[in-house]
Amino acid sequence: MADAKPVATPMSSGQILTLSSNDILPDSSVYRATVGSLQYLTLTRPDIAFAVNRLSQYMHQPRTLHWEAVKRVLRYLAGTANIGILFSSKSPLNLHAYSDADWAGNRDDYTSTGAYIAYLGHKPVSWSSKKQTGVARSSTEAEYRALTAVVAEVKWLHSLMTELGLKSTAVPVLYCDNIEETYMSANPVFHSRMKHLALDYHFVREQVQGKTLRVAHISSADQLADALTKPLPHARFLDLSAKIGLCRRRPS
Template sequence: MQEAKPVATPMSETKKLTLDSGTPLADPKQYCMVIGSLQYLSFTRPDIGFAVNRLSQYMHRPTNDHWQAAKRVLRYLAGARSHGIFLRSDCPLTVHAFSDADWGGDKGDCISTNAYIVYFGGSPISWSSKKQKSVARSSTEAEYRAMANAASELQWISSLLTELGIVLPVAPVIYCDNMGATYLCSNPVFHSRKKHIALDYHFVRGYIQSGALRVSYISTHDQLADAITKPLLRLRFHLLGNKIGVKPLPPS
């Protein structure tokens, strides 16, 4: 695939993959090897985070459609092999995260995908793109679950920084583009229709009340985690990728 024609995005935004799409591969070994390698690469390349998460869900029964999608990721990487995370040194030592969810994005089982990207200063240091464990009955529920995952990661990172002797000037912030989830964080009244997400609610609320966490609303246009919750059009993907901090190496 080194000489393959590059593509602009790692995953097609029009072709929807499902567990039953395509013909099962006679020998899935090569597919599993490629996806396994991509999982390691995604540790330093958040731009392929969603594609790797999606394709990993078919490793037990890959088809020719899944194999073509995996090769598309390789074609994308062939045209972006010089890209990497840009680590900035000119930013204050603050911690913030972008949290997002694609409500019911999986057409096979209607389970949402949640994602977060955590920044230390101006550089991304942690990210995740993962399917939720059950169907969310509202977009607010899906977004709040994603926010709880981001809050858990921020808690661990803040604890690690404390052990390293780094004092954060302000409490970490989670940026969310769902008004309902943001309002639920600041509203002390827990509505009965939200009892099914009680654990996530009390987990996040506890940190907010103690002053260890803040949640702020952000417009969908500026939501960077959108890049790892769903396939995007080329212009939108490259815009968010650049804002995330995945950039080509400067000329030496």
């Protein structure tokens, strides 16, 4: 695929992948080996995190359409081989993060994809795009589960910084684009319709009340984790990739 024609995005925004898409791939070993290799690449390339997460869900019985989607990721990588994350020694030591969820985006079982990106200063240091367990009954529920995941991650990052003798310059801020989610994290009144989320709810509220972090609302246009929850159109994907912190590597 090194000489293949590059594409601008790792996954087509108009393509819908399901467990029954097209015909079963005759030889699935190449599919599994390729997706397995791509999983390692997500450790340094958050822009392909969603695509690899979605393609990993078909490892047990990949279809020809799934294999075409894998080759599209490779075509995208062939055209962006010099893209990476450049860390600066002048970056401030403050933690902040973005969390988002694509409600019921999985067409097979209507589960949601939760995602987050955590930053140390101006550059991302941790990210995740993962299929949520269980079906969320509202977008707020899906978003709150994603928020819970990033709260746990930010707490771990803060603990790691403490062990390394690094002092954060400000209280970590978590940004989400669901206004109800923001209210729930600070409101002492727990809504009866959300009781099945009690553990997640109290875990987040404990951190907010203890002032170890802050949850803030952000517009959907500025939600950087959006690129890790669903395939996006060309313009939106390129805009978020730049904002996430990916840049052209300097020549060696």
